[in-house]
Amino acid sequence: MTTTAPDAHQATIDDLAYAFDGVFTQTQIADAVASARQALEPTATVQTYLPVLVRRYATELLTAQAQADGTRPKAVPEILFVCVHNAGRSQMAAAIAEHLAPGRVHVRSAGSAPSGEINPQAVAVLAERGIDLTAAYPKPLTDTVVHAADVIVTMGCGDECPYFPGKQYLDWEVADPDGATLEQVRDIRDDIQGRITSLLRDLDL
Secondary structure (H helix, E strand, O other): OOOOHHHHHHHHHHHHHHHOOOOOOHHHHHHHHHHHHHHHHHHOOOHHHHHHHHHHHHHHHHHHHHHHHOOOOOOOOEEEEEEOOOOOHHHHHHHHHHHHOOOOOEEEEEEOOOOOOOOHHHHHHHHOOOOOOOOOOOOEOOHHHHHHOOEEEEEOOOOOOOOOOOOEEEEOOOOOOOOOOHHHHHHHHHHHHHHHHHHHHHOOO
């Protein structure tokens, strides 16, 4: 029997209710799943995969909210990378940071106007460094993920990122890989990696 989309989303609610038992109510979890579905459905290029992405994004939203509320303390620093489409620069930065400091930092990425899919050139140039970006997907920027972060790095999204006191904000002038050649995207990758390395050193990671 094939699981329908509504059944899949209900299964997600049930699973997350168990994972976040004592942290969020069933209603709060259902609201997070509905928000994740609403955010991702308009740009989902393959609807078959939507329930999987909704589950992942709802988990991210709930985890970020729990961290922001202090009900799930952070064991490591949290870095949020933001660009316009969350399809190139911010995804590359998050993946590189996680690759360079596994287990020592937690990263998220988001876009002020997320697109439907990750830039294939970004996927290709990270694969050259042994970094897998194939499971990544564009996500919208929310107050919750900003509030949960310790460091917010923006790349080309102007004033779209909300401001919360006590956070470290960095604005990086990094070229947009959209429409760039493969060689240009390699240069963007290397630029981002150099910036990430300096940031991790500043954080003593």
